Amino acid sequence: MTAMPDLLGEAFERIQDEVDSAFDAFLPVPDDTRARLVEAMRYAAIGAGKRIRPLLLVATSELFGVNRNAAINAGCAVEAIHAYSLIHDDLPCMDDDDLRHGKPTVHKAFDEATAVLAGDSLHALAFDILTQPDTSTDPFVRAELVATLARASGHDGMAGGQMMDIVSEQEDYDLRQITRLQQLKTGALLAASVEMGLVLGRVPPEGRTHLRAYARDIGLAFQIADDLLDVEGDEEKAGKALRKDDGQGKQTFVTLMGADQARAQATMLVEQAGRHLSGHGEDARLLVELANFIVKRDH
């Protein structure tokens, strides 16, 4: 781990504990042969990942005084979608990866059929969580959370970006197409995390502009940093296979811009993201530090 300022380090520790506890409560192991499925869901959802998306959601919602438990619930829903997408991405017919978060991928630890079903079940769990009254007592808020997350994860969002990514192995994309691909594949769920914080905070559309701009900038910066990590990162710290883009001859921000320009672009985006939040002053410090972490992380 890089040395993180205390505020961010403590925020990560706290939210990792909270998200783990919430998933533990959402997923009791049943006393029948579904146990294998729920064990696989728990394996993927508990104790894994940095929880960047839940932290984005909670930190956004705190600007508007949202109850923290409600925001943690919504954060778990986003994380359930993220976790399902990693399980399916790692399948042999997709990226065929053996390692994720430093441990065997779900289809390696269990089997492929269980991995498909565990991903599908985490997908359904996300929407189950969002419709629980604990997430919001206002049904309008619950329905808007579902709408935001469903659109961000389907063919007009994350899954659409993954399709573009697969096709990119056969086609040479230009920078415009790579940007669009990444806006969908990674950016949509990061943007949804911020948006769901705004929905929970009942922020009217005209008050959302600057946080949406922040989300757009960090989404792109996140993917540029990921491409840089794929080239320059340490596999042990990453807990997964790296340098796969190169082996597949895929275009990335780094192949198209070069590493130096990509790094400069990511830094510029993060500075710009911070400026969008200037109206919130010190209250937005966590979101500003999170933006910086996104480009400076080493895994």
Next chain:
Amino acid sequence: MTAMPDLLGEAFERIQDEVDSAFDAFLPVPDDTRARLVEAMRYAAIGAGKRIRPLLLVATSELFGVNRNAAINAGCAVEAIHAYSLIHDDLPCMDDDDLRHGKPTVHKAFDEATAVLAGDSLHALAFDILTQPDTSTDPFVRAELVATLARASGHDGMAGGQMMDIVSEQEDYDLRQITRLQQLKTGALLAASVEMGLVLGRVPPEGRTHLRAYARDIGLAFQIADDLLDVEGDEEKAGKALRKDDGQGKQTFVTLMGADQARAQATMLVEQAGRHLSGHGEDARLLVELANFIVKRDH
């Protein structure tokens, strides 16, 4: 096709057209490399299947005067979940089927990665549809529709039943376990179809008892009929491979009860289902005929 009374035959024809048109509108093919994904979703969702679940939902909602377009939207959401589950079930790592609705399965017509993503995208589309104001102007109804469908499709519903089904190849289930498996795998989504009709109709919990009992009975009858068709059916009419249960040595209602007793049980359940609706008189004729169709269908 067996000869069907006009009421049911016309109801099927009408809803098949309506569901196809709705999916056509929900899924315009984008002008970028996501086109392949949306084509695969359309391939699975349009012109395929009898639409039993949407018909159950619409026929239930009509007992309570629900706007038909709203009910068709909700029916498309259930059908999107059903379609995604078939795509994933047919994958090589699951049932490894080449044929569905008389045409190549999605992973055969496209490829496995596209099939995984098309399933995932239809899954997300279901919840996207349910949160659109066209489905209900009341956000409480929208949120309840999502809650009902999410719970019926995840680890406590359909996906849980699929896991139990996979495990059943290794373990000898008794009749109680087979019943539980089928209540989840098939019954949960059929019951959700009826329940969503009740949600749209704003029927209070105490008014739902008889329709829930109807749904439970036809869910079980449906699966017994499926097991009988697997043994006795015509592959050409079914449009998919049959006699797979036997090859895998799996216990089914037919292996456990014998074909004659299974048939008698299904008939008894359907008669019982009809009696639950007697309070609705002639208004419930379509639901009664649908229950009869479920055991008498030849595909």
